[in-house]
Amino acid sequence: xxxxxxxxxxxxxxxxxxxxxxxxxxxxxxxxxxxxxxxxxxxxxxxxxxxxxxxxxxxxxxxxxxxxxxxxxxxxxxxxxxxxxxxxxxxxxxxxxxxxxxxxxxxxxxxxxxxxxxxxxxxxxxxxxxxxxxxxxxxxxxxxxxxxxxxxxxxxxxxxxxxxxxxxxxxxxxxxxxxxxxxxxxxxxxxxxxxxxxxxxxxxxxxxxxxxxxxxxxxxxxxxxxxxxxxxxxxxxx
Amino acid sequence: xxxxxxxxxxxxxxxxxxxxxxxxxxxxxxxxxxxxxxxxxxxxxxxxxxxxxxxxxxxxxxxxxxxxxxxxxxxxxxxxxxxxxxxxxxxxxxxxxxxxxxxxxxxxxxxxxxxxxxxxxxxxxxxxxxxxxxxxxxxxxxxxxxxxxxxxxxxxxxxxxxxxxxxxxxxxxxxxxxxxxxxxxxxxxxxxxxxxxxxxxxxxxxxxxxxxxxxxxxxxxxxxxxxxxxxxxxxxxx
DNA sequence: TCCGAATGTTAACGTTGTCAACATAGGGGC
DNA sequence: GCCCCTATGTTGACAACGTTAACATTCGGA
Numbered sequence: 001x002x003x004x005x006x007x008x009x010x011x012x013x014x015x016x017x018x019x020x021x022x023x024x025x026x027x028x029x030x031x032x033x034x035x036x037x038x039x040x041x042x043x044x045x046x047x048x049x050x051x052x053x054x055x056x057x058x059x060x061x062x063x064x065x066x067x068x069x070x071x072x073x074x075x076x077x078x079x080x081x082x083x084x085x086x087x088x089x090x091x092x093x094x095x096x097x098x099x100x101x102x103x104x105x106x107x108x109x110x111x112x113x114x115x116x117x118x119x120x121x122x123x124x125x126x127x128x129x130x131x132x133x134x135x136x137x138x139x140x141x142x143x144x145x146x147x148x149x150x151x152x153x154x155x156x157x158x159x160x161x162x163x164x165x166x167x168x169x170x171x172x173x174x175x176x177x178x179x180x181x182x183x184x185x186x187x188x189x190x191x192x193x194x195x196x197x198x199x200x201x202x203x204x205x206x207x208x209x210x211x212x213x214x215x216x217x218x219x220x221x222x223x224x225x226x227x228x229x230x231x232x233x234x235x236x237x238x
Numbered sequence: 239x240x241x242x243x244x245x246x247x248x249x250x251x252x253x254x255x256x257x258x259x260x261x262x263x264x265x266x267x268x269x270x271x272x273x274x275x276x277x278x279x280x281x282x283x284x285x286x287x288x289x290x291x292x293x294x295x296x297x298x299x300x301x302x303x304x305x306x307x308x309x310x311x312x313x314x315x316x317x318x319x320x321x322x323x324x325x326x327x328x329x330x331x332x333x334x335x336x337x338x339x340x341x342x343x344x345x346x347x348x349x350x351x352x353x354x355x356x357x358x359x360x361x362x363x364x365x366x367x368x369x370x371x372x373x374x375x376x377x378x379x380x381x382x383x384x385x386x387x388x389x390x391x392x393x394x395x396x397x398x399x400x401x402x403x404x405x406x407x408x409x410x411x412x413x414x415x416x417x418x419x420x421x422x423x424x425x426x427x428x429x430x431x432x433x434x435x436x437x438x439x440x441x442x443x444x445x446x447x448x449x450x451x452x453x454x455x456x457x458x459x460x461x462x463x464x465x466x467x468x469x470x471x472x473x474x475x476x
Numbered sequence: 477t478c479c480g481a482a483t484g485t486t487a488a489c490g491t492t493g494t495c496a497a498c499a500t501a502g503g504g505g506c
Numbered sequence: 507g508c509c510c511c512t513a514t515g516t517t518g519a520c521a522a523c524g525t526t527a528a529c530a531t532t533c534g535g536a
Contacts, residue, residue, distance in 0.1 A: 017515080037359045041492065054494080055515050063493065094453075116359070121275045124419060157450050159443050166413070166422065166436075167443040171405060174412025181362060184404065198404075205397050205405040208454070209447025212395050215332075216446070254483060254532060279523065292525080293484050301524065 021059040023049055028070060032113035036182075038067060038120065067117050068129040074114030075135035078107045082142045093153045097146040098203055101172045104143075105199050108176035109192075115180050143169055171206045175199070259297040261287055266308060270351035274420075276305060276358060305355050306367040312352030313373035316345045320380045331391045335384040336441055339410045342381075343437050346414035347430075353418050381407055409444045413437070 017023065027048050031040035042063055046053040060066040081103040088099035108115040117123070123132060147165050150156050156164060178184045179195065187194050255261065265286050269278035280301055284291040298304040319341040326337035346353040355361065361370060385403050388394050394402060416422045417433065425432050 020514080036363050039360065042494090043492070052516050053492095054517085057494075058514050119419070121354070121419070122277065124421075125274050155450055155453050157443075157446070157448050159448060160439065163436075163439040163443055164448045166416075167409060167440045167448070170412035170416055170440065171409040171444070172412070173416065174408035174410070175404070177415060178404075178408055178411065181357070181359070183362075198401075201398065201401040202405045202408065205395075205401055206409070206444075207447055207449050208395070209445055210395050210397060210402045210405070211445050212393055215393050258483080280525090281523070290485050291523095292486085295525075296483050 017049070017051055017055075020049065020051060020055060024056055024059065024066065025070060025073065028066060029113045032070075032116060036116075038117060042066075064122060064126065064128070067120060068123055068126075068132060070114060070117045071120070071123055071132055072129075072135065074107075074111060074118045075132070075139060077111060077114065078104070079135070079138055079142070081107055082139075093146075093149045093155055097150055098207075100143055100146045101168065101203050101206075102196075102199055104172045105176045105179065106195065108180050109195050112180045115176065119177075140169065143172075168206065171202070175202055255287070255289060255293075258287065258289060258293060262294055262297065262304065263308060263311065266304060267351045270308075270354060274354075276355060280304075302360060302364065302366070305358065306361055306364075306370060308352060308355045309358070309361055309370055310367075310373065312345075312349060312356045313370070313377060315349060315352065316342070317373070317376055317380070319345055320377075331384075331387045331393055335388055336445075338381055338384045339406065339441050339444075340434075340437055342410045343414045343417065344433065346418050347433050350418045353414065357415075378407065381410075406444065409440070413440055 024045065027045050028040065031045065032038055042056055043053040046056055056066065060069065082100060085096075085099045085103070088095045123129065144165050147156070147161060147168065151161055175184075179186070184198075262283065265283050266278065269283065270276055280294055281291040284294055294304065298307060320338060323334075323337045323341070326333045361367065382403050385394070385399060385406065389399055413422075417424070422436075
């Protein structure tokens with residue numbers, strides 16, 4: 001298949017676009033990154049591609065399906081990054097865990113538009129895109145996996161693995177959200193380096209905690225509830 | 239001012255609604271909680287109130303302004319909860335810190351629609367609602383304040399206060415997001431109790447870290463960057 | 477009592493996502 | 507080399523949406 005325009009004339013406008021699907025996805029990402037929002041219009045997007053708006057319906061079932069395709073791209077890229085660091089895996093459990101968390105945040109910073117779309121409520125709730133659900137599970141599975149390796153090596157504290165996993169996930173996801181939403185200021189000069197340093201510090205605090213040696217959280221127990229010393233074993237279902 | 243309908247007849251449809259602004263906000267919250275999304279229509283909302291859609295424009299400048307009003311309600315409720323626990327403040331720095339984090343998450347679970355709207359990209363980016371920006375700063379200020387109290391009492395580890403604050407904020411905000419988005423399953427039976435217990439465990443892991451005693455994160459340092467042992471003092475600006 | 481301000485209604489406009497019907501390109505089977 | 511089937515793109519149209527303008531009704535204070 002020809003990538004270039006396949007029409008008769010050279011510079012003339014060809015009837016067929018070449019790869020409209022790919023071009024539409026790229027244009028959508030540009031819009032999202034510029035406006036920080038998915039509220040672009042199909043007509044505007046199509047006009048930017050020199051194409052009628054209804055042409056997009058040959059490649060996507062509608063606007064939501066187009067966004068779903070963007071989200072799917074994002075999940076696959078994130079999984080690719082998770083699996084890319086075989087080096088970290090060889091370097092030990094701690095390195096693997098840190099690499100996974102770092103990959104999550106760096107992905108969000110590198111692909112903010114994808115990240116935004118991946119967590120759109122409209123897509124999360126829709127059952128029209130089962131692939132997205134499977135990909136989401138794979139992502140969380142990778143994070144859990146890294147923690148299980150830590151546990152096998154007796155590197156974890158006594159807390160329940162599920163609680164640790166949820167805490168780690170929340171921290172990493174929260175940091176990514178704050179960065180993507182621009183609630184944490186990043187120097188425009190060398191965003192990559194600054195983000196990486198910030199990220200390392202956050203992951204360190206996260207892993208080692210922030211209380212001084214010897215300080216324990218007895219005071220954290222609520223007054224209105226019996227302090228449950230023993231965490232009940234929780235099912236790992238779904 | 240009469241709360242009830244002020245028209246002539248008793249059960250007859252009154253020309254004036256009574257308190258349309260309040261009713262509209264409530265109806266909007268219902269829609270958001272039902273659909274988990276802000277994509278309700280003004281016409282539908284107005285029809286549910288037995289009112290013409292343009293009547294809403296007497297109370298809000300438009301749909302975005304209505305959402306901004308919802309967000310403002312949310313921020314004020316959250317701040318109210320922050321300040322409500324004077325008891326925790328008296329019980330010591332650790333209790334205060336835990337209470338603030340817990341208030342954040344419990345607010346999100348109790349007011350999911352508000353929470354959703356508070357972090358809408360369209361509202362975050364718009365400069366038409368400066369009040370929202372001020373309220374946001376107050377919220378983060380309360381979290382930072384609790385940490386500063388900890389620091390004054392020498393209860394923190396040696397890490398930079400800004401890093402600890404960001405990590406805590408990310409964890410709490412991430413957990414709230416995951417709960418509101420339904421990515422963490424909650425038993426329908428006693429959601430309140432289960433969330434509170436889960437929350438306590440996460441806050442504990444967060445504060446104390448999850449590494450076993452003696453394990454340190456030397457392996458976390460990246461290979462492509464010089465390991466900066468000393469965190470450079472960072473300005474506290476903005 | 478009267479009159480302006482507050483509140484609500486009707487009609488209309490431009491834009492949006494989407495569908496149906498039609499037009500064109502391109503490649504595989506004869 | 508021709509033909510037809512399918513993939514791809516276009517035109518025209520529709521209902522629904524947010525929003526505005528012009529008009530109607532009610533309330534409350536001078």
